[in-house]
Amino acid sequence: MFFRQFFDSTLSQYSYLVGCQKTGEAIIIDPARVLDEYKAVADAEGLKITHATETHIHADFASGLRDVSRKFDATLFVSDEGDADWKYQNMPKDTVFLNGGDIFEVGNIQFEVLATPGHTPESISFLLTDNGVDEPMGIFTGDFLFVSDVGRPDLLEKAAHFEGTTEIGAKDLYDSLQKIKKFDDHLQIWPGHGAGSACGKSLGAVPLSTFGYERQFNWALQSPSKADFVKEITNAQPEPPNYFAQMKRVNKEGLPAFNLKDVPVETPETLNGQVFDLRNSNAFADGFVRGSINIPYNTGFVKQAGWFIDYNQPLTIIGKQELSEQYQKDLASIGFDDIARIVPEDSIESLVNDSYEKVSPETFVDKYENANILDVRGQGEYDAGHVGHGIHRHHGTMRDADIPFDKNEEILVHCKSGGRSAIAVSVLKARGYKNAKNVLKGYDGFKDEIEVKK
Template sequence: MFFKQFFDKKLAQTSYMVACQKTKEAMIIDPKRVVDEYEEVANAEGFNITHVAETHIHADFASGLRDAAKKFNATAYVSDEGGEDWKYEDMPTDTVYVKDGDIINVGNVELKVMHTPGHTPESISFVLTDRGAGSEEPMGIFTGDFLFVGDIGRPDLLEEAADMEGTTEEGANAMFDSLKKMNDFPDFMQVWPGHGAGSACGKSLGAVPLSTLGYERKNNWVFDYKDKDDFIKELTSDQPEPPSYFGQMKKVNKEGLPEFKVKDVEIDTPDELPGQVFDLRSKEAFKKGFKKGAINIPYNDKFLQFAGWYIDFDQPMTVIANPEDSKTLQEDLAAIGFDDLKLIVPEDKADKYFDDSYDNISPEEFVENYKDKNILDVRSTSEFEGGHLENAHHVHFGHLDEKEVPFDTDEAIYVHCQSGVRSAIAMSALKARGFENVVNIEKGYGGIKEAMK
């Protein structure tokens, strides 16, 4: 048997390939939308990708399920659990819809379907047994967003991100029951989750890429709870705010997206910039001069996690960026279902548009008389509740384009996050909304607390 894990650190998302080395058949589980990496591995190993499967309709990234089925002429396997509201649409005609207890054979590798609702009603896991090696015992389980290293899938995304009222309580109850199903399996069984640290699909995901069921039984908080009410209370508390794009992902992954292909994006400096404008330069470069209305999301490994809060899926996009990044940028945006990158303005030619700037203040200077200042804390709710300045007002940085800010647009506002990264993004969002007198506090709340010592 062949096994490979693929980790996309920009979304903290994990997909897998398993194959039978005798028959050369291979299967991809929870594929990302850009499928080139799977093709490269299959070609190098001499495999044919004959199966592609998904554990559930994802909310945090754009699925490559349909693209992979088409590109590799592979049979798709998807959940037929969860009721009529949770059925995949626009799938290939030969798609196999599986239920609890069904068996998928990839050559001599067996995957048994187990319905594990909670994160979503249709969620399934795949229990792998290597029949080719003569094993009668399961080697591991692909858990998707059911069981993580150190955590379990959150049940509130449908309500928080897709406005499906009442689904949090239903999901939490189902998750408790799904967890009981793990009692039937041995400690040595490996756990292969769909996400790692950095994902918003749970609140305390571990950075270790895989685990064993025995280790999780001893170290994962979810196995400490025997009372359902106590479990549900803990599961539904202090979950991180889901990025705005999550609601869009549920829709497109259920209904399908056009096949992704890299295109030639126009590189120019026209008088008018089409659609929404994102400035991908560093926060240090942005603060010195920028086009008012542009959102500053530096192009690094956290780009998607931050940009997903602000992208309007109904508008084309202009970016101020390095034109050499066109291909990777298109692939990154495709990972969250956005395909309408219209224009790239080269960084070294963008100053013709600049009509604004902002100032920073050191934490030492800020704390000299901070009690009389208007302070906006843009951290997460859990961070804010864990400790904050008594005169600070809280608005999550990702909601600054939509929620009420408790100050007038001409008032002086001092903005901070935890370390200074998110507050710099917040500065661009506030400027876009017409707040003229905003100041960014360097080093964030951590720097402020240090300066107070």
């Protein structure tokens, strides 16, 4: 048997390629939208991608499931669990719909389907047995069971706005965990995400685990009662990015095939509509095109873009033209394919018509008692300690959040260390808040010098 785990560090997402070396068949589990890497590995191993499946309708990335069918003529296996609201639509005619207890094979590799609802109603897991071996080797758990954590049950309510589903999901998740407690300690756990994903509170960074390890150290498998579990799993989950709602819809209904295109490289006299400036925050602060949003192109780009991207508008990118293909692949991973143009970052001097000031921690300490303070950290960070009279708004809500300050007043904007607040200032400037300023080094830079409240 051939086994390969893939990790998309931009979204903290795991996917898998499993192949039968005897028959040459292979299956992708939870495929990302860009399929190049799977194809390259399969070709190198002499395998043909003949099947694909996924553990549930994903909320945090755009699925490549249907593209596997289109590009490789592969047979798809998807969940038929859950209610009518979360059934897959527009699937190929030969799609196989799965329920708990079903078994399918890829070559000499057997997959047993386990219904594991909780994160979502349709969530399933796959117990893998290499035929010829008497016991299962491991289980693909998707967003059900992670290393050191379990999937959150509140996304249908918080992201997709299905009211009342959080507590139902939490109870289902507890029941699903009871089902798997029978497994032997040696069973490997192959999760759908790692540390950094917003699909749980405290995911481990280790790429896989064993059931014995999780039985001993994963809090969710040690919860003494369903009531205690529900209380813990529904408390203090991180804010889901805005794009999650879009992903649940398009992964349910389907996306067009992803293909690279020639994106125009040009510098028009004016930039209208949705504009992302991908330069670092210092370069942006020194001079930018009014109305553009600064999302630096680094390892956090995709997650930050997901907070602010408008799926109904084409996008202009101010960045590096030689990175066109990578920009397309990155944004395709969250289901956005409409990059209208790339404006080379070294050609925008004539377009620059705005800037913003940066404030040192020392200046903040001198001014904070009488200042308008906007704290743009997450709710958990804010609850752990904050400036008493500061206003709290999550940075990802800046496009629409109510900001109780006059647009001409000075606003000192801070996060934990200065990165998210720089993005927030760019959005505020785009909204017409003329005197928004970024506090360098953020809360970490000034917390020891002022009185904080909890």
